[in-house]
C-alpha cells in the first residue's frame with residue numbers, strides 16, 4: 001500500500017449537483033485537500049460537508065482568474081474539472097464524480113480507491129511487454145517466465161484508470177438499448193495498457209501524476225455552446241496516452257473500483273454525444289497515426305504539437321476541431337502561467 005501522500009495529492013471534484021457523497025468517502029478523503037469545481041449557476045450555494053479542507057471555484061472565479069483564457073474551460077459539462085488540474089500545485093491528482101461511492105471488494109471490505117490509485121502511480125508500468133500475470137509489482141505476483149529482464153524495471157506510471165461497479169460508463173446508444181445493465185463483475189487486476197494502444201478513458205475514477213502528464217490532461221471545450229459533450233475524458237485519454245507513449249510513461253487500468261450510483265439521462269446524453277459517435281471514427285485513426293517529434297521532451301511540448309496536428313488533420317472534419325485545437329494552445333498558455341517555475345501562481349478561490 002502506498003504511504004499516505006496527503007501532502008502531495010489534490011482531489012478534484014466537478015459538481016453541478018451536491019457534495020453529500022463526500023460523507024461516504026470521509027474516512028478516506030478527510031486527510032486530503034479537495035478542489036471543487038462548481039459548474040452551472042455560480043449563484044447557487046454548494047454545501048461542503050464539515051471537516052473537509054477545500055477550495056471551491058465557480059464560473060465567476062474561473063473567469064476572474066483566467067480572464068480571456070477562461071474560454072478554454074468548458075461550462076455545463078464535467079470537463080470543467082480540468083480547471084482544478086490547472087490550479088493544483090500537487091504531484092498527484094485524483095478526480096472523482098459526485099455520484100460515485102465507496103465500493104466493497106468480494107470479501108465485503110470497503111475499497112480505499114485513492115490509496116490504490118496512489119499505489120498504482122508509485123509503482124512502475126510495463127507498456128513494452130505484456131505480463132500475463134498482470135501487475136508484476138503487486139504483492140504475491142511477479143514477472144512470468146520469458147519476460148525480458150531488461151524490461152523488468154518498468155517505466156514511471158503517469159495515469160491510473162479505475163473502474164466502476166453498478167452503473168457502467170456506457171455511451172447513450174448502448175445505455176438506451178441496455179438500460180438495466182449493471183456491472184457486477186469485480187476483476188481483481190491492474191494492467192498496463194500496452195504502448196501504441198488507445199483506450200476510452202473515463203474520468204469518474206481517475207488519478208494521474210500531474211508533474212508527468214498534467215499539461216496534456218486537458219478536457220477540451222465541451223458542453224454549453226459546443227457541438228460536442230461527454231467526450232471530454234475521451235479526448236484527454238487519447239491525448240495523454242499518445243503523449244505517455246512518446247515520453248515513455250505508463251498508463252494502468254483496472255483496480256480500484258468504486259460504486260457508480262446515477263445513470264445520467266440517455267436522451268440528454270445522446271444529444272451531447274451525437275457528433276462524437278461518428279467523429280470518433282475520424283479522431284481515433286488520427287491518434288493512432290500521430291508521430292511526435294523527438295524534440296518534444298515534455299507534456300507541454302508534446303501537447304502543442306498535438307494541437308497543431310489536430311488542427312491540420314481534424315480541422316477538415318469539422319470547424320469544431322479548429323476551435324478545439326486553439327483551446328488546447330490556450331490551455332498550455334494558462335498551464336505555463338500557473339506552473340512555469342518563474343511565476344508559480346495560486347488560483348486564489
Ligand SMILES: O=c1ccn([C@@H]2O[C@H](COP(=O)(O)OP(=O)(O)O[C@H]3O[C@@H](CO)[C@H](O)[C@H]3O)[C@@H](O)[C@H]2O)c(=O)[nH]1
Nearest residue numbers: 014015016017039076077078097098099203204230264
Ligand atoms: O453539466 C455538467 C454535468 C455533469 N457535471 C459533473 O460531472 C460529473 C459526471 O456527471 P454525470 O455523473 O452526470 O455523468 P456520467 O454520464 O455518469 O459520467 C460520465 O460522463 C462524464 C462526464 O463528461 C463523466 O466523467 C463520465 O464518468 C459529476 O460530478 C457531475 O456533477 C458537471 O460538472 N457539469
Ligand SMILES: [Mn+2]
Nearest residue numbers: 097099262264
Ligand atoms: Mn455519473
